[in-house]
Amino acid sequence: MATLGLTCVHLCAGLMGRRAASSLRSLRCVSGMTVSQIDEEVAKLLELKAQLGGDDGKQTFVLKTAKGTRDYNPKQMAIREKVFNTIVSCFKRHGAETIDTPVFELKETLTGKYGEDSKLIYDLKDQGGELLSLRYDLTVPFARYLAMNKITNIKRYHIAKVYRRDNPAMTRGRYREFYQCDFDIAGQYDPMIPDAECLKIVYEILSELDLGDFHIKVNDRRILDGMFAVCGVPDEKFRTICSTVDKLDKMLWEDVKNEMVKEKGLTEEAADQIGEYVSMQGGMDLAERLLHDPKLSQSKQACAGLTDMKQLFSYLQLFQITDKVVFDLSLARGLDYYTGVIYEAVLCQTLQAPTPAPAEQNGAVSGEEGGVSVGSVAGKCPAWGRKQSCQQRRCAPQKLKFWWPQHRRTFWKRDSG
Amino acid sequence: MTVSQIDEEVAKLLELKAQLGGDDGKQTFVLKTAKGTRDYNPKQMAIREKVFNTIVSCFKRHGAETIDTPVFELKETLTGKYGEDSKLIYDLKDQGGELLSLRYDLTVPFARYLAMNKITNIKRYHIAKVYRRDNPAMTRGRYREFYQCDFDIAGQYDPMIPDAECLKIVYEILSELDLGDFHIKVNDRRILDGMFAVCGVPDEKFRTICSTVDKLDKMLWEDVKNEMVKEKGLTEEAADQIGEYVSMQGGMDLAERLLHDPKLSQSKQACAGLTDMKQLFSYLQLFQITDKVVFDLSLARGLDYYTGVIYEAVLCQTLQAPTPAPAEQNGAVSGEEGGVSVGSVAGGGRYDGLVGMFDPKGRKVPCVGVSIGIERIFSIMEQKAELSAEKVRTTETQVLVASAQKNLLEERLRLTAELWNAGIKAELLYKKNPKLLTQLQHCEETGIPLVAILGEQELKDGVVKVRNVATREEVRKASQKRGWGNVCSAVEKIL
Numbered sequence: 001m002a003t004l005g006l007t008c009v010h011l012c013a014g015l016m017g018r019r020a021a022s023s024l025r026s027l028r029c030v031s032g033m034t035v036s037q038i039d040e041e042v043a044k045l046l047e048l049k050a051q052l053g054g055d056d057g058k059q060t061f062v063l064k065t066a067k068g069t070r071d072y073n074p075k076q077m078a079i080r081e082k083v084f085n086t087i088v089s090c091f092k093r094h095g096a097e098t099i100d101t102p103v104f105e106l107k108e109t110l111t112g113k114y115g116e117d118s119k120l121i122y123d124l125k126d127q128g129g130e131l132l133s134l135r136y137d138l139t140v141p142f143a144r145y146l147a148m149n150k151i152t153n154i155k156r157y158h159i160a161k162v163y164r165r166d167n168p169a170m171t172r173g174r175y176r177e178f179y180q181c182d183f184d185i186a187g188q189y190d191p192m193i194p195d196a197e198c199l200k201i202v203y204e205i206l207s208e209l210d211l212g213d214f215h216i217k218v219n220d221r222r223i224l225d226g227m228f229a230v231c232g233v234p235d236e237k238f239r240t241i242c243s244t245v246d247k248l249d250k251m252l253w254e255d256v257k258n259e260m261v262k263e264k265g266l267t268e269e270a271a272d273q274i275g276e277y278v279s280m281q282g283g284m285d286l287a288e289r290l291l292h293d294p295k296l297s298q299s300k301q302a303c304a305g306l307t308d309m310k311q312l313f314s315y316l317q318l319f320q321i322t323d324k325v326v327f328d329l330s331l332a333r334g335l336d337y338y339t340g341v342i343y344e345a346v347l348c349q350t351l352q353a354p355t356p357a358p359a360e361q362n363g364a365v366s367g368e369e370g371g372v373s374v375g376s377v378a379g380k381c382p383a384w385g386r387k388q389s390c391q392q393r394r395c396a397p398q399k400l401k402f403w404w405p406q407h408r409r410t411f412w413k414r415d416s417g
Numbered sequence: 418m419t420v421s422q423i424d425e426e427v428a429k430l431l432e433l434k435a436q437l438g439g440d441d442g443k444q445t446f447v448l449k450t451a452k453g454t455r456d457y458n459p460k461q462m463a464i465r466e467k468v469f470n471t472i473v474s475c476f477k478r479h480g481a482e483t484i485d486t487p488v489f490e491l492k493e494t495l496t497g498k499y500g501e502d503s504k505l506i507y508d509l510k511d512q513g514g515e516l517l518s519l520r521y522d523l524t525v526p527f528a529r530y531l532a533m534n535k536i537t538n539i540k541r542y543h544i545a546k547v548y549r550r551d552n553p554a555m556t557r558g559r560y561r562e563f564y565q566c567d568f569d570i571a572g573q574y575d576p577m578i579p580d581a582e583c584l585k586i587v588y589e590i591l592s593e594l595d596l597g598d599f600h601i602k603v604n605d606r607r608i609l610d611g612m613f614a615v616c617g618v619p620d621e622k623f624r625t626i627c628s629t630v631d632k633l634d635k636m637l638w639e640d641v642k643n644e645m646v647k648e649k650g651l652t653e654e655a656a657d658q659i660g661e662y663v664s665m666q667g668g669m670d671l672a673e674r675l676l677h678d679p680k681l682s683q684s685k686q687a688c689a690g691l692t693d694m695k696q697l698f699s700y701l702q703l704f705q706i707t708d709k710v711v712f713d714l715s716l717a718r719g720l721d722y723y724t725g726v727i728y729e730a731v732l733c734q735t736l737q738a739p740t741p742a743p744a745e746q747n748g749a750v751s752g753e754e755g756g757v758s759v760g761s762v763a764g765g766g767r768y769d770g771l772v773g774m775f776d777p778k779g780r781k782v783p784c785v786g787v788s789i790g791i792e793r794i795f796s797i798m799e800q801k802a803e804l805s806a807e808k809v810r811t812t813e814t815q816v817l818v819a820s821a822q823k824n825l826l827e828e829r830l831r832l833t834a835e836l837w838n839a840g841i842k843a844e845l846l847y848k849k850n851p852k853l854l855t856q857l858q859h860c861e862e863t864g865i866p867l868v869a870i871l872g873e874q875e876l877k878d879g880v881v882k883v884r885n886v887a888t889r890e891e892v893r894k895a896s897q898k899r900g901w902g903n904v905c906s907a908v909e910k911i912l
Contacts, residue, residue, distance in 0.1 A: 105451060193849075196830075
């Protein structure tokens with residue numbers, strides 16, 4: 001009898017499967033599916049999966065962590081604690097406070113904030129209550145916290161894990177659960193003073209962590225936009241040209257120029273002009289020189305950015321950190337949200353990394369090839385002023401993100417000889 | 418279709434959906450946390466940090482290491498471990514991959530970790546948040562996301578030594594946290610089981626009688642007896658006999674006495690438990706903590722997986738609680754009524770069978786541990802902070818670098834940088850020309866004790882005034898003549 005039952009089940013499953021498969025085949029022919037149609041199909045498939053025995057509740061000995069996650073053993077915890085202590089001491093030295101937010105938010109809170117990356121959000125199962133999702137970063141929760149508590153001024157750090165359903169290329173050490181360490185100054189202040197302090201903090205932390213030599217590139221969205229404008233880049237191509245310029249740390253200029261001209265349709269002349277600018281690096285002197293550049297000075301935007309850049313460098317001098325800060329016109333990453341200064345700290349050292357660094361987590365460009373990793377370890381990330389639209393207030397947030405390359409283990413090994 | 422084929426199709430469809438613009442694409446700003454969860458503001462974080470520091474110092478003092486595990490586990494890992502409570506587990510949505518659930522406690526992940534790494538001996542603490550889809554009676558301060566703080570000693574050891582150390586740790590932590598008077602009740606599963614047996618409780622009623630006895634801290638004996646007889650079908654005689662035992666409290670003397678009790682001594686189990694209890698108390702005497710430890714036969718909680726000693730720490734103080742303490746989290750019995758909260762703040766015991774459940778070969782790893790009711794402690798500390806006149810600082814800044822006149826930003830930046838370089842915690846306002854009053858107010862609001870005031874005349878004279886914000890006392894110090902570094906050392910001395 002039992003055997004018969006089993007056969008029946010298989011048969012039915014097969015029939016259902018065929019039906020599902022055929023409906024899917026017809027789906028593939030129909031290109032114009034709506035969101036709700038997709039929801040329906042997904043629900044059907046998941047039901048089928050459950051029937052096939054996805055969830056049978058039997059007690060098995062499962063000795064695995066979920067894909068993309070890992071335990072921290074005591075050794076790793078000891079290292080982690082040391083790193084956190086150094087970083088938190090620095091934040092505290094600068095008068096920052098800290099907050100904590102729940103690991104999951106209402107799904108609505110996260111909806112519409114991450115664009116294409118939304119598909120990487122972990123949702124919680126609908127168990128008959130509110131729809132929830134695991135936090136994807138610490139920025140949106142921060143914005144919610146500020147709005148909920150009607151806070152306009154705060155200097156806060158937040159170190160916590162975030163969750164992304166990435167396809168972890170485990171060889172590239174990419175995780176689905178990983179720490180983010182954010183520092184933000186929110187509030188309306190005189191320009192460049194908080195920005196300078198952020199850079200001082202990055203400098204202090206990277207020095208104290210003893211990761212080897214590093215430098216911090218700074219640039220400004222307004223300078224970039226102004227530069228593109230005077231070089232004849234049409235407005236609608238700003239972003240795409242930006243992302244091409246961004247590749248300069250991985251590609252040679254010839255290839256970058258090629259992409260700009262052949263793929264993105266710039267004139268060779270425009271590309272060459274951009275090429276001249278983005279090869280420039282310097283300090284306050286460069287900002288001063290560019291303010292007198294016949295072309296660039298025509299852009300009001302660029303001038304505003306350059307004036308602020310001079311101001312920033314004067315503060316950095318007083319903070320005694322200009323030895324490692326470079327005004328670099330090729331820094332162009334993540335311009336989607338920026339409204340002003342952007343910066344990125346990069347380790348200079350090339351290391352043999354046994355486990356390659358987590359590439360591009362938190363948008364970090366690691367520029368790694370094979371065993372050599374020269375990675376960025378901190379960056380000015382998107383300003384999110386526009387997300388506070390409900391407050392009708394424009395803050396001038398300064399954001400700092402830290403992430404730790406997987407090869408930090410290597411650093412400690414080196415230290416201990 | 419196979420499961421993996423389905424997974425593939427689901428993934429494709431979800432990608433298509435995301436391309437179509439996600440769920441509805443409209444940007445709403447929902448100003449709520451999820452039900453049963455809350456943000457920690459800087460004040461609460463400051464309190465939390467203090468509590469964690471005290472607790473972790475104690476763990477470290479006793480040679481414990483720490484681990485961390487992911488916030489979600491494979492659903493299979495958690496399946497079948499929590500009995501009826503399984504319905505309180507948060508599942509993640511099936512998005513075409515593995516089925517996942519948020520961790521419900523730290524014990525099952527611990528057992529998995531031991532089995533995965535084939536570890537037989539470890540002394541570890543783990544402080545992390547866990548998740549339960551409770552019906553938070555928010556008036557009772559019950560959360561769905563809350564901290565657990567576990568300490569466990571796993572391994573085959575000579576009896577009672579690790580158990581005694583656990584109790585010493587609880588004693589130290591509760592003393593250092595300064596929560597008021599407390600005592601720790603201890604009992605033993607084998608003694609309870611033996612007691613029920615000799616009182617004539619049928620085997621199959623052990624658990625249910627246990628949970629009735631457990632109510633003795635909330636109900637009077639008459640009502641407990643009533644439940645045993647009327648609802649659970651015990652004879653009055655049996656109930657009375659149980660009543661005699663569970664009213665007993667004492668120390669090593671009680672264990673000794675019971676070993677000679679004509680009835681109880683008939684149970685081998687009870688004798689084993691009583692012998693170990695005597696041993697435990699002898700160690701507790703050496704650890705000098707017997708003043709607060711009581712062998713209490715009415716302690717009957719959470720017996721599902723304990724196999725030996727059980728204990729529970731209770732605060733003696735009755736407090737007027739404006740916000741009631743989180744009840745019954747971590748299985749803690751709080752016994753609170755209205756504004757009075759007398760509750761348990763730690764609980765634990767020996768559980769020798771759990772890790773074996775995870776090991777494919779069923780290898781046993783005996784464990785003894787304790788869970789500190791940290792949310793309860795936060796709640797109490799927050800109340801204390803509110804009631805006390807002392808302000809809780811959210812920053813640790815030691816000096817504010819201020820200017821008395823305009824156009825002194827450069828000097829402020831210089832001095833602040835020197836202070837930072839010297840490791841001193843310093844701040845300055847992000848204004849080119851702030852008013853002195855504003856700067857002093859900032860100090861008062863945030864509790865910064867010192868202010869270094871830069872003034873035109875003073876700079877000409879080569880000095881910087883350092884003032885105590887609270888008393889307004891001034892101390893003049895040398896500055897640029899021999900470098901800003903002098904100001905730093907001066908500040909350091911004051912601090």
